[in-house]
Amino acid sequence: MIRPPHLPSPDKILTLEDLTVSFDGFKALDGLTLSVDRGELRCIIGPNGAGKTTMMDVVTGKTRPDHGSAWFAQDVDLLALSEPEIAQAGIGRKFQKPTVFESLTVFENLELAIWGDKSFWKDLVARLTRAQRQHIDDILDVIGLTSERAALAGALAHGQKQWLEIGMLLMQEPELLLVDEPVAGMTPQETARTVELLLSLAAEHSLIVVEHDMDFVRSIARRVTVLHEGRVLADGNMDQVQNDPRVVEVYLGA
């Protein structure tokens, strides 16, 4: 595996270099090079099969690339770590489909997301401290689910599940949050609430958001990266990207 010749610069939270992933000859990523600054809110768009989800899979340890390197902050080699290790290092991931623990309550979902050293024997005797309870209450407030705290997560509305999942990521206290299609299937009101939530998070965390909904992207993004066929096609603010003829051809114009 090729390491970058120099360590990433200190203002980068994520540095991907020359990532290549192929599945049965199909190149999901083809020499993807991308970096995200600390504290940035970056939107990633692109047509189906552009490699957005594969990129997230590589960053979170689900998929190993054939080639390339992936660094978190300055010194964490993501390709050498397992999924739980990457989560412990400070990267949280929200799935495309809301993925919460449906047979547990909202409160219990957040409890399980508490950041910390996790092992079977410790969790047999673990109890919530006062500070942790307070933290859960704070997060419930942020995601607007305080009155649903005792409800089963499976009984929540679609939008509420999405927020609960974001809340679980916040419990993890990650430095970098990867969010996959947060407003898919949401009502306009839910979308507006989600925009608000993500913008408030962007102050304290670095965020990468993958989304298809262009209005949503326009409402949150300062910088947009367009992926196409496993590579970066264009990069810049929304106006620049929208006016790029190559982007219009493969994606926006379609």
Added chain:
Amino acid sequence: MSGVRRWTMIEHDRAGAVFLALIAAVAIAAPVLNQLVPASSPFHLSTYSLTLIGKYMCYAMLALAVDLIWGYAGILSLGHAAFFALGGYAMGMYLMRQIGPRGVYGDPILPDFMVFLNWQKLPWFWTGFNHFWFALVAIAAVPAALALVFGWFAFRSRVTGVYFSIMTQALSYALMLAFFRNDMGFGGNNGFTDFKDILGFDLHADRTRVVLVVVTAAALAASYLACRVIVSSRAGRLFRAIRDAESRARFLGYRVESYKLWVFVVSAVLAGIAGALYVPQVGIINPSEFAPINSIEAVIWVAVGGRGTLFGAAMGAVLVNYAKTYFTGALPELWLYALGALFVLVTLFLPHGLAGLGRRRRRAVQAGAAVPAIWVLGSHVGVSLGNKLK
């Protein structure tokens, strides 16, 4: 966790409290009815029925072990009879060594089957089994070691679902074939039998039988409490979380494999202890205990009683085995069909098992009352049946 919290946990578990009270009632009533009530009285409990109760409680422990991993962590093991049998074999080895020179061939050291095979000395792995404490360690350690090694490979490779089930089934089947071989040193086809005594007490004496049933009841209650503590802990919540969304748990930073591995090991140990209590009561252990059908039956008990409830699983084991005792006596050729039909019917109409009957009325109290009521009813049938068969 503080003691106070543990107690409130049990307090809120009404069905469990009823279940524990029932075990206590059996542990008190069975010895009294067997020892103090004269044999002429209609209330006398025959030693046959007493032993049957002990046997059913061992099955109930095995059901708890299966429910702990299947009901809560979603790991369907179709090989739990293997852990049960290994615990049983460990106890059997101790009991064989206790026979001493009283065997048919009168060899002071070698069990009869070894003399018969012209073996000159004990194989190395029999060393230490003349000590009860050593056997106790082996009863837990052997199933734990197998579960640890098997689970480590299986979970690390992320073998899940039906593939895991098939592998556990194959594991049990392979062990059965191995134990059938005479040169394994475990008595081959015949296994171990003709036990004489345990810790110096005659195994054929009613009093010893009574003590064994009381010890089994205590072990069943302790197993229940251990399982309840596990499923009520944060680790227990994580098991349900893994069942719902395994990858979410992984991306939250949980080493899912290691959680699965440990609960699998705990479950295997419980099954091993159940097997060890079973062998002195039924008086025999042979390779058929490893048979795939035994593991499948254990899963059916849990499904019938109510998966993910613990007490329901234990009750299911008792109920199905009463039914088995009846059918194999009255209509032996129909038993397997009846078992299959039972499984299909429960799956179709009672997805939460018998324990789910009460849940539908939204009151755990009723679940706690309905199942024991059926159980008591069943026990009457069982006792009178026991008397009839005598």
